[in-house]
Amino acid sequence: MSGLRIAGVDEAGRGPLAGPVAVAAVILHPDRPIAGLGDSKALSEARRDALEPLIIEHAWAWHVEWVLPAEIDRLNILQATLAGMSRALRALQPAAEHALVDGNRLPRDLPCPAEALVKGDAREPAIMAASILAKVARDRLMRELDDRFPGYGFAVHKGYPTPDHLEALRRLGPCAQHRRSFAPVRACLQPTLPG
Template sequence: MTLRRIAGVDEAGRGPLAGPVAVAAVILDPARPIAGLGDSKALSEARRGMLEPLIRERALAWHVVLVSAAEIDRLNILRATLEGMARAVHALAPSAEHALVDGNRLPPGLPCPAEALVKGDAREPAIMAASILAKVARDRWMRELDALHPGYGFAVHKGYPTPEHLENLRRLGPCSEHRRSFAPVRACLEAGTPG
């Protein structure tokens, strides 16, 4: 029997000090191919922005999950990412018959058989599509957080530990969107930085 509904699963935002980790699952439609897919990290922001609506329009199913900074702090970043992956696959309609997960770990509790693919976001179109949806959704959310928490520069660095972000973190102290379990944020808290 040929598998028909294969979900690609990937995340964006494991490394930042602030904001959620975004996880996406996508089942591409073989009858509606999308040219130009690639690893979201290798594509320009403009290219990702062009591909994202095409993926959402042409895919058989897709779902994006944002796992909050508070949940990341409670679970740890790896467990939070794996939990988000399982939620995204569970939410697909129609459901996946198989999942291809970027990386070397499979989330527990998936509703279908699955395979972990190291560097899958450079090898498998469904994972590429998931990586693009996750990255675009997370970047969009970080721009919204920039308006809610001015001064940190979230719209520019998206929460990653750039020199600008680290300086703003030291100056302003952590906001509610900072991951308190991450060392630079924890150091600010221990130093009694405002926030």
Template sequence: MKRLIAGVDEAGCGPLAGPVVVAAVILHPRRRIDGLDDSKKLSAARREALYPLIVRRALAWRIEFVHVDEIDAINILQARLTGMRRALCALAPAATHARIDGNRLPTGLPCQAEAIVGGDGVEPAIMAASILAKVARDRAMVELHSQFPQYGFDQHKGYPSPHHLAALREHGPCPHHRRSFSPVQQQLLFA
């Protein structure tokens, strides 16, 4: 049987608002994608340019959103691991092996897996997954900005920037803020 290696990465563990987004990608061995790198090292324009190439040329790909209510219910680490498991389980064709960015592996995976610290800087399939996850999350945050412009989600993407923290103090949390995160909890106490 041919070995199908999926790269898995997530975006959005640190923000105070919005989903955690996880992507899994199996690259096609004969459809090369030039310019892959850790999504954090690429400009937004470069990530947007690579996104459709990855989608078109990958053998398989999947993006999973873990929303705020689930993050608050199970904690951010479990949300990340849950998203990784869902993304891998949904790949078609299925992966025979997974390389996951970070130092923790989810339980209940459909294939063998290895955790690779800094994998988004060394493994092309993880790089591709990091780009899909980051672009999908950034697009979701821009959409949230259209509903809640007072927070500036289109600029800071939910991360705890000074502007975001000031908006949180002024307006209190919206339904997409993570109530289990300390800065949001503090605002709920003073509301």
């Protein structure tokens, strides 16, 4: 596959109760390597933040696609994430000629041939780059949502189901960014029956 424009695709935010999933697609330029790439989950926040502008500057093409809570609730988390992966790949200019997707599932409607790579974010530099872009973009957005929806702690837990988040959810009820199809959120929506 040498000489092909190969895109790495990965996501951040499938597990949280709130906020969108960020899906990134990145085509690394073969003549502009980026030192220090790795699985975004294994890198410190400072390292991810330092790598993001390098990836954007050196990549042949990149795109971050948002999968909003309403789409997640409508399709389910897996199908919504796969749809986001397809859209992220379609947005690349120049277009990818092949895609390497982190995980064990491929979207059905990809614009190019692709293969799924389990633990690809620890093995393939283009997926590592996508992993970093998705994570940094999502964390930044969750800090912004913390200002718009105070009291939930989004800047701290990024929407994941931590004890503090679950307590805030019980106390405040779901906000517009919560995924209503996820069980802990759904439980807060159901009226309590008189005892």
